[in-house]
Amino acid sequence: MEGVDHLAFERNKAQFDVDEMKIVWAGSREDFELSDRISRLVASDPVFRKDDRAALGRKELFKNTLRKAAHAWKRVIELRLSGEFSALEPEAYKLRAFVDQPAFTDLHWGMFVPAIQGQGTDEQQQKWLPLAYRMQIIGCYAQTELGHGSNVQGLETTATFDPKTDEFVIHSPTLTSSKWWPGGLGKVSTHAVVYARLIIDGQDYGVHGFIVQLRSLDDHLPLPGITIGDIGMKFGNAAYNTMDNGVLTFDHVRIPRNQMLMRVSQVTREGKYVHSNVPRQLVYGTMVYVRQKIVADASVALSRAVCIATRYSAVRRQFGSHNGGLETQVIDYKTQQSRLFPLLASAYAFRFVGEWLLWLYTDVTERLKAKDFSTLPEAHACTAGLKSLTTTATADGIEECRKLCGGHGYLCSSGLPELFAVYVPACTYEGDNIVLLLQVARHLVKTVSQLSTGNKPVGTTAYMARLEQLLQYHSDVKKAEDWLKPNVVLEAFEARAARMCVACAQNLSKFSNPEEGFQELAADLVEAAVAHCQLIVVSNVYALSLLHKHLGDFISTGCIDPKQGSLANEQLRNLYSQVRPNAVALVDAYNYTDHYLGSILGRYDGNVYPKLYEEAWKDPLNDSIVPDGFKEYIQPLLKQQLRNARL
Numbered sequence: 001m002e003g004v005d006h007l008a009f010e011r012n013k014a015q016f017d018v019d020e021m022k023i024v025w026a027g028s029r030e031d032f033e034l035s036d037r038i039s040r041l042v043a044s045d046p047v048f049r050k051d052d053r054a055a056l057g058r059k060e061l062f063k064n065t066l067r068k069a070a071h072a073w074k075r076v077i078e079l080r081l082s083g084e085f086s087a088l089e090p091e092a093y094k095l096r097a098f099v100d101q102p103a104f105t106d107l108h109w110g111m112f113v114p115a116i117q118g119q120g121t122d123e124q125q126q127k128w129l130p131l132a133y134r135m136q137i138i139g140c141y142a143q144t145e146l147g148h149g150s151n152v153q154g155l156e157t158t159a160t161f162d163p164k165t166d167e168f169v170i171h172s173p174t175l176t177s178s179k180w181w182p183g184g185l186g187k188v189s190t191h192a193v194v195y196a197r198l199i200i201d202g203q204d205y206g207v208h209g210f211i212v213q214l215r216s217l218d219d220h221l222p223l224p225g226i227t228i229g230d231i232g233m234k235f236g237n238a239a240y241n242t243m244d245n246g247v248l249t250f251d252h253v254r255i256p257r258n259q260m261l262m263r264v265s266q267v268t269r270e271g272k273y274v275h276s277n278v279p280r281q282l283v284y285g286t287m288v289y290v291r292q293k294i295v296a297d298a299s300v301a302l303s304r305a306v307c308i309a310t311r312y313s314a315v316r317r318q319f320g321s322h323n324g325g326l327e328t329q330v331i332d333y334k335t336q337q338s339r340l341f342p343l344l345a346s347a348y349a350f351r352f353v354g355e356w357l358l359w360l361y362t363d364v365t366e367r368l369k370a371k372d373f374s375t376l377p378e379a380h381a382c383t384a385g386l387k388s389l390t391t392t393a394t395a396d397g398i399e400e401c402r403k404l405c406g407g408h409g410y411l412c413s414s415g416l417p418e419l420f421a422v423y424v425p426a427c428t429y430e431g432d433n434i435v436l437l438l439q440v441a442r443h444l445v446k447t448v449s450q451l452s453t454g455n456k457p458v459g460t461t462a463y464m465a466r467l468e469q470l471l472q473y474h475s476d477v478k479k480a481e482d483w484l485k486p487n488v489v490l491e492a493f494e495a496r497a498a499r500m501c502v503a504c505a506q507n508l509s510k511f512s513n514p515e516e517g518f519q520e521l522a523a524d525l526v527e528a529a530v531a532h533c534q535l536i537v538v539s540n541v542y543a544l545s546l547l548h549k550h551l552g553d554f555i556s557t558g559c560i561d562p563k564q565g566s567l568a569n570e571q572l573r574n575l576y577s578q579v580r581p582n583a584v585a586l587v588d589a590y591n592y593t594d595h596y597l598g599s600i601l602g603r604y605d606g607n608v609y610p611k612l613y614e615e616a617w618k619d620p621l622n623d624s625i626v627p628d629g630f631k632e633y634i635q636p637l638l639k640q641q642l643r644n645a646r647l
């Protein structure tokens with residue numbers, strides 16, 4: 001029934017003030033009001049409808065994306081959502097987020113602009129940023145090649161300095177050096193920040209960023225020497241196919257010398273390479289920025305899936321009917337709770353860890369401005385590790401939510417298949433998750449090895465300073481409630497991470513060639529890195545379900561014994577019972593509109609069955625009662641069977 005809240009009985013059970021929780025989730029009252037206003041604005045605008053997206057072909061889908069991006073830009077300007085540099089303001093960012101359709105603009109604002117801001121000189125910023133801010137040029141981030149993505153130092157594209165003309169010659173020497181994947185490149189971008197090996201007088205100075213114009217600003221045709229196109233359909237139907245991930249090759253394309261991004265190092269008019277007194281890794285700065293953003297976004301994607309699965313689990317009933325009464329809500333099954341509630345808790349945990357990471361990133365940025373590079377390794381390890389941890393958990397969590405919704409979760413109208421297909425590449429882009437965990441492992445091993453030299457570990461590795469104590473540690477948990485004490489949980493996680501790191505460091509020391517040891521022990525190193533990253537995010541329910549999931553680690557490292565493991569599980573069951581009456585209210589606190597959720601199963605009013613039924617009839621296959629192709633392919637079969645039957 002329209003207008004009836006089928007979930008009201010669930011909402012009435014809540015033991016906390018959902019409006020207050022909305023503010024906690026949003027970050028502040030101001031943020032809440034902004035999100036609320038912008039999400040409603042998007043939901044009520046017919047251009048931003050998305051319920052028809054799954055049935056669109058690639059070309060229509062892409063054009064639809066262009067239309068939405070242009071309309072979003074128009075709305076930003078018309079509504080005066082922000083000041084001079086409009087699209088960088090939170091309102092504009094939120095508007096793009098609630099439109100919820102990946103587009104070239106994500107890379108323009110999310111990577112092209114930050115690359116120039118972070119790696120361009122003041123002069124370069126003054127020239128390029130106003131054009132980019134007004135979208136008079138549209139840019140992408142062209143780093144990955146057909147042959148190399150993870151190994152940035154292995155890129156093959158060359159930028160050779162020509163002192164005669166004061167230019168760089170950008171060239172793709174091999175097929176594998178073709179740029180491959182950059183979003184927005186395939187059909188839209190007029191410019192790119194291209195990463196290429198700098199060659200001066202035959203000497204290779206490694207990978208640097210260059211601003212390169214790709215297409216004419218008049219007719220949008222590729223400039224001479226440039227071959228460019230889309231790399232083809234990707235996983236899922238609509239999903240990430242709204243994005244024109246592209247291929248690009250250069251045939252001796254010339255750009256002026258001042259288009260090398262020169263904040264970190266410079267090439268003079270005479271062809272002299274000058275490296276500023278800063279770490280070369282600052283060239284990777286844009287990736288650090290985006291990894292931090294991706295962590296913040298993980299809680300959004302996971303919370304959407306959890307919201308759908310929680311509301312639907314409260315609506316869906318199976319088994320347990322007595323005397324013709326109602327069947328049991330599937331959310332009341334302990335197995336459903338043990339799969340769903342840790343995800344609900346994870347979404348909240350990732351929301352808070354995202355805030356913390358933003359603080360860390362802001363802090364390191366301020367320090368870099370003051371030429372203090374001391375916290376850069378920690379910022380790199382945290383952004384890389386948490387990007388890996390949160391995106392893996394979110395991608396797995398979305399898929400789990402699909403299963404939690406049974407058969408109906410497999411329908412596109414549940415919103416879950418598309419959410420998964422859009423989200424899952426986050427485990428790969430901006431650094432493959434395993435490759436990033438190996439970076440964390442390097443940082444941890446280095447930290448352990450420096451302990452003997454008296455180096456005091458700082459930041460998230462500070463617990464290693466108590467190594468002796470952590471190596472002696474054995475949990476003193478005696479009853480299930482003991483697991484509710486944050487310190488008890490935290491110490492167990494610290495001891496587990498410390499012991500796994502130390503074990504790796506000890507095993508590495510047995511190799512005469514450390515690099516060979518690192519390769520050989522990579523799987524263990526990744527597990528130690530995961531343990532360290534989990535330590536960063538632990539909080540009550542979440543921590544206990546993780547402890548239960550990784551019980552083997554905790555027992556094998558001697559941090560807890562099997563009895564204490566069972567007590568943790570007992571406590572977990574108690575906590576699930578406490579979460580149960582609050583579950584629907586906890587997902588209401590995300591304050592998502594039905595438009596943004598894009599899911600019949602997750603509708604706010606819980607009116608699932610009539611709407612599912614209604615939606616089925618909208619499928620293009622139901623446009624005609626007898627399908628196209630009946631006469632050619634079905635009727636002859638039927639007739640033949642009839643003939644055979646008569647024989």
Ligand SMILES: CC/C=C\C/C=C\C/C=C\C/C=C\CCC(=O)SCCNC(=O)CCNC(=O)[C@H](O)C(C)(C)COP(=O)(O)OP(=O)(O)OC[C@H]1O[C@@H](n2cnc3c(N)ncnc32)[C@H](O)[C@@H]1OP(=O)(O)O
Binds near residue numbers: 293
């Ligand atoms: C509106 C939208 C807004 C925001 C966007 C939000 C979401 C994004 C949406 C969509 C995103 C879409 C697309 C994504 C785009 C991309 O994918 S762009 C391409 C990204 N590519 C990668 O991530 C490549 C991964 N590889 C690497 O990062 C590096 O190559 C490596 C770190 C794996 C290895 O690098 P090497 O140079 O070989 O390093 P090393 O020898 O291992 O280490 C040398 C030292 O450098 C330190 N280090 C490495 N990286 C960094 C860094 N980023 N910052 C600081 N320090 C770094 C490393 O720790 C070593 O230190 P030592 O002290 O041990 O020497």
Ligand SMILES: Cc1cc2nc3c(=O)[nH]c(=O)nc-3n(C[C@H](O)[C@H](O)[C@H](O)COP(=O)(O)OP(=O)(O)OC[C@H]3O[C@@H](n4cnc5c(N)ncnc54)[C@H](O)[C@@H]3O)c2cc1C
Binds near residue numbers: 148149151522
């Ligand atoms: C949707 C999407 C959008 C993208 N957008 C952009 C963009 O805008 N701009 C851009 O420049 N790039 C972009 N990329 C490229 C992306 O950044 C790379 O795909 C990513 O960095 C992974 O690199 P790769 O593809 O080379 O993977 P590979 O490194 O080839 O990974 C293959 C396998 O090898 C393993 N592996 C690799 N190295 C190691 C190692 N040292 N030790 C152990 N295992 C290893 C990995 O774990 C993985 O299992 C995008 C990719 C996708 C999927």
